[in-house]
Amino acid sequence: MDIPYTVKNRPDTGLYNGKLGVWLFLASEVMLFGGLFSAYIFLRTGVDDWPAGTEYLDVPLATLNTLFLISSSVTMVMSWASLKLNDFKKYKLYTLITLLFAFGFLVIKYFEYSAKFAHNPPYLPSTNNFLGIYFTMTGLHVLHIIGGILVIGYFYGPGSKMWNSDPERFTNRIEIVGLYWHFVDLVWIFLFPVLYLL
Amino acid sequence: MSELTPEEVKHHIKTYVLVFIALAFLTIVTVGISYLDLGHVGGIILALIVASIKGTLVACYFMHLLDEKVTIYWTLIATVVAFLILIFVPLSAMLDHARI
CATH class of the missing domain: 1.20.5 (Single alpha-helices involved in coiled-coils or other helix-helix interfaces)
Structure with a gap:
């Protein structure tokens, strides 16, 4: 079965369908994370005493993770630019680096979470509202990273065969996967100061 | 984003590198701000302003929102x-x- 698609921009929207679809999906994602940011404000303004992120969280590790994500964002957009320049080898290289940064983010997150659980007494989502919202927001973000790795990994591996049969459509796919990945980066750009630094 | 010539793509690549440098610098600034004694509200406002600048850079340049x-x-x-x-x-x- 072949799902109908457009490669060229449509005259009515000025976009190909996949791109409009991903932007609409990202709009729903804004609301998903927006709801949690709203819950965070509600929890924080509802009490007189809110712990500083540094009491529980590791700022140097999170700073490194921020650098990993912005680095992965630039390599992601470079992989798309490489396809625009018909350089498939560079596309593969930049995509591989993007995946390595993404895995690096997950490894650091694993160490962060492990340190919380190993603490005596353990820091759990049920410990207090700060840790509850921390695990909820960063956990949802980690799920988005894993989803991104799966899709980018597919286009690094088996999905990249499309470059030989339909390069324009493949380039479009990398562009819209990139949109998703930049959004995941963008969410972290706000999560980092809100949870760790304020 | 509209169709791009190879020269335009190469120009974009230079912009991506500059944006990356700006984002890395602003990340360090964000952490630095948290060590300053700006008061509770002042610290929150400044950190959110820096985060908004970073978010705008990602949206405008990496997500090509400027040309959408x-x-x-x-x-x-x-x-x-x-x-x-x-x-x-x-x-x-x-x-x-x-x-x-």
Whole structure:
């Protein structure tokens, strides 16, 4: 079965369908994370005493993770630019680096979470509202990273065969996967100061 | 994004590198701000301003929002309005508490 698609921009929207679809999906994602940011404000303004992120969280590790994500964002957009320049080898290289940064983010997150659980007494989502919202927001973000790795990994591996049969459509796919990945980066750009630094 | 010539793509690549440097620098600034004694509200406002600048750079350059079609802009305007409502709901509850 072949799902109908457009490669060229449509005259009515000025976009190909996949791109409009991903932007609409990202709009729903804004609301998903927006709801949690709203819950965070509600929890924080509802009490007189809110712990500083540094009491529980590791700022140097999170700073490194921020650098990993912005680095992965630039390599992601470079992989798309490489396809625009018909350089498939560079596309593969930049995509591989993007995946390595993404895995690096997950490894650091694993160490962060492990340190919380190993603490005596353990820091759990049920410990207090700060840790509850921390695990909820960063956990949802980690799920988005894993989803991104799966899709980018597919286009690094088996999905990249499309470059030989339909390069324009493949380039479009990398562009819209990139949109998703930049959004995941963008969410972290706000999560980092809100949870760790304020 | 409209069709690009190879020269335009190469120009974009230079911009991506500059944006990356700016984002890395602003990340260090964000961490630095948290060590300054700006007061509770001052620290929050400044950190959110820096995060907003970083977010704008990612959206405008990596997501190519500067060159996008009007359909995307309308979608995003609707999203921002709905997002602001979500954010102001807890703030209005806070004001109610203050009145009591």
